[in-house]
Amino acid sequence: MQDTRAINRNAVLTALMGSRPASRKQIAELTGISAATVTRSVDQLLAEGIVRETTEIVSEARGRRAVELDIVADRSYVVGVDLGASNTRIIVADLLARPVFASETPTPTTMPEAELVEWIAATVREAAADVWDSVEHVCLGLPGAVSQRDLTVSNAPNLLQVESPTFLAAVQRAVGRAMHFDNDANYALLGEMHYGAARGAPNAAMLTIGFGLGAGLAIEGRILQGERGLIGEFGQLPIGPLGTRLEHMVTGGGILRRAAEAGLHLDAPAELFADDAGPGLLSLRGHFDQALLVVLTATTVSCDPQTIVLGGGIANSLISSIDRYRIALEQNLRISPDIATAELGDFSGAVGAVVASLHAVYAGLGVEEVAIVSLPNGDALTADQVARARSLA
Template identity: 70%
Template sequence: MVQDTRQLNREAVLTALFAARPASRKVIAERSGISPATVTRAVEQLLAEGVVEETSEIISESRGRRAVELDIVADRRLAMGVDFGATNTRILVVDLLGRPIARRSVPTPAHEDGQLLAEWLADEARATAGDVWKRIAFVCLGMPGAVGRQRTVSNAPNLPQVESPGFLDAVEEAFGRPMGFDNDANYALLGELHYGAATDSPNAAMLTIGYGLGAGLAIDGHILQGERGLIGEFGQLPIGPLGARLEHMVTGSGIMRRAAEAGVALSEPAALFAPDAPPALLGLRAQFDQALTIVLAAVTVASDPQTIVLGGGIATSLTPALDRYRIALEQSLRVSPAIVTARLGSYSGAVGAAVAALHQVYAALGVHPDVIVRLPGGDAIAEDLPV
């Protein structure tokens, strides 16, 4: 019982410090609701563990006495986020305060089989981390498909080998670190919630539109996840001619396929959205706009988000049309969330995966779940990221 009480006090002090760092013992006592003497004992334990350190002295409110501020030892443990895409893989290492330690973007060898891909991911992760690899406590990997709770992957047409049974276990074995896995759109949304375009919208959604279509939904800052990872898989809805899936109507690969079927010359998907696009493309653009409006409506009625963030290669071409999509939603639903493009650009998924990994590290340290969901924050990750 004594040990349990000490542990609870330690967790309360650590939670208070993460919520308002740096802070004096007095401030921690006020925020945690435990006595100053108990705070001091818990702080001594955290100092001995190397989780907390004493920093600068501050003038206290009473009679000019000095108090020592405490802060988290940011590099005590590190976290890694990996956004594993069919074209590129982005890797980000952060400290406990969410500050970048290392980042890297490398082309994905999508032709390799599952085992070689697992080993390649681990090799690239170690190369990115370099000398700090031994301090990485948790890794989260974003996947281009639906990830179930039983470590199954489905709906990954651009990297079908990852759907092989045991692929995620092979990845974790190759990394030699505890790992978490989720759909890349879920992690992209988590990144935008903490550092990007949805920081003021705890109820938010993310659509990633590139050569595939992904979606993530969040309520009160929590990403919605189902048993089989199918929440947000709106691309599977059969809304096109002869039951064509929605994904084939709005993605880059779908745009190119429909252009070829219509006999329309199209050099790349982005050409469909050019201001001076030829009349021959107007019909294809109208089909795209209708399909995207359906996706936006489905997202809105599914989770009633305050903000929908658009990411991925196609999204960058849609900025001039955002108001038009919002008006279309208002006409059909009478309400519309804000529709914005991702602030973190191509690193949304890696940032979100790093945040998810940090959440696991925080939980292991003993930070309370109610505080974890709001951590980390600020501008640390986003300051120097390429878009």
Template identity: 35%
Template sequence: MESSSARHFNRAAVLDAVFAEAGVTRAGISGRTGLSPATVSRVVEDLIAEGLLDEGQQIPRTGRGRRSTFLTLGRGVGCVVGIDLGATTCRLRCNDLMGEELRTLRRPTPRGLEVPALVDWLAESVTTVMAESGTSRPLIGIVVAVPATVRDAAIVVRPARQLAQTEGAELGHRLGRALGVPVLLDNDSNLALVGEMATGAAVGCTDAVILTTSTDFDAGVAVNGEILRGRTGIVGEFATLPTGDEQPLRRLLSVDGILDTAAEQGVALADFTDLFDSAPEGPLGTLRRGFVHGLTLATSVATLAYDPQVIVVQGRLQPLVEQVLPELRERLSHVLPAVPELRPSALGGFAGATGAAFVAVQAARTALKDLGSFESWLSPQGTPLDGAGDARAEATGPTDTVA
């Protein structure tokens, strides 16, 4: 008689094979997993009875025996949404559990909304991206990237000033109630790094750092394929590092910091994109040189602390980063014993939403294999925010210019 542990192992192995290959057959599952054809057939029939698998297209018979059919996820197996709630732009990505992108959505983040109104707006955005995807699959969970430290996958700490009202646990709690699904929160740089490791500029890397040069400055760190958070969740908060003039690093490497510095110095900087000129002179040149100095400091600290294979740079200032990369590499070659690969984001503004959707897919798959349902599938411990460095690219995310 099959033990409960054996049943659990066999069930997980069969589902893993289905997730790995769209339209796999019973024979294909047996070959992939090493399970006997009889065991595979028994598990498959149980999963079909539960509604987790469906029989698909029949394969023309080439010999004796039962006609083979492709197996697909059951029509009732739902989909997930990853949200990147940025200070200026919100991006959403809807995925099915095969990891395929169904739809993306990009909207300006509304300003000045208190949490109840912001949650209503987010819930409407999720409903919109689901409707536009054309899927009939139910929503089963959401992962939200926020520009803040996040504790216990639920509590927002020190958010960006444009989203200061999100501090605390109200955002995730209200959004979960509004949509009737589990909601997990994490830092936006952490999730952007997951996205880049899964299907972007850091594919194949287990040790990587991402620098977010956007409205604020932040970083995410992965070592041995796992996102590092630390005891209090502050790993990667390089923005507070003092520079040579005792100003925090965010003053050099964030849009808000650069605009604030320009205003204090009386520099006529109508828009931060003025710094994208190939060789600005005068005060603009000083601000640009400060940016390069800040990048040199941030990449040096990240390299010496974590020895990453690659450092990915993303955010609204990414075009400027791409311009100064040759100079940055030259500077680092003189101050570091080994210089990691320096790469612009391959996913653009959708890196965070891609990582959030990836995490949601992995969490839902784990729950499906372990629990047979999606209840409480997003718990603070054991969520697959980690291991993205070992993941294969499942669906290439959209690339856009960061707004």
């Protein structure tokens, strides 16, 4: 059980994290803690190197001036990694989510398991470079269902190495930092909720449609995570002819296979959505639309989201159809959430992995759990900020 001193310290830190920068007086007003107690807690946080006094002096009342306090942003760093079947995206950020590095590199999908583990560790260390010694936490998003019970991955046919029962444990040993692993769609949703298209939507969902079909669901700002990582695995639903899985009807590979089975040639899945598609493709498009409507319906009834965000390579081809999908949902359910494409683009997952890493670090610092879900705030990891960090890499 925490003593009163620790409780006050954590309350002061939580208030500052949510309303930074702030003076001692402002923190006292936010927390309801006496000015003397706030001062003692601030002194403790200053001694720990978590908080600093800024050089800016602000007027609080006539005849009085006070120093603002802020978080020591470079006290520690985190790394967010999105390991995809085609590309791996990495962001390194400070304690206030400000990116110092962002990159995208092809994933070496043909590497054996052990080599892929070492590649991930080396790539993370190289990304952090000079700040590696200050990196406290790393989050890695992967395709497939990630079991938090035994740290294993299933349903990742496009990157089979990660399904080895020892893969995640080996990655953690090789990286040598505290780590957390999750499905890439869960991290993508977390990123879009904090810095993208689902901002301001406590109940939200993310559908990533590309090589595979991923889904992330959130209620009251918290990502839903089952023990075996199967929440939102709508791609496994057997809705097609002879039990064809839904994933095979809406993903890039599935579109190409179904076109070939129908005797139609497609050079790329995007051709299915062309305005001048022929009759055969229009029939195939109808099957796609029906399958996607099933996904959207299942997503809506699963968490009653205010917003569903569409990401992944296929999502870019669906922009002109969003209103049609929304109308179809309203006809089926009498309601429809907003449907939007990902504002963070291909970096949604890496941004969300940074957010998850920061949540772990904040908890370790003593930030109150109830407040962590809304942090970090501000505009530190918007698409423009990520693009700027990439340009400097």
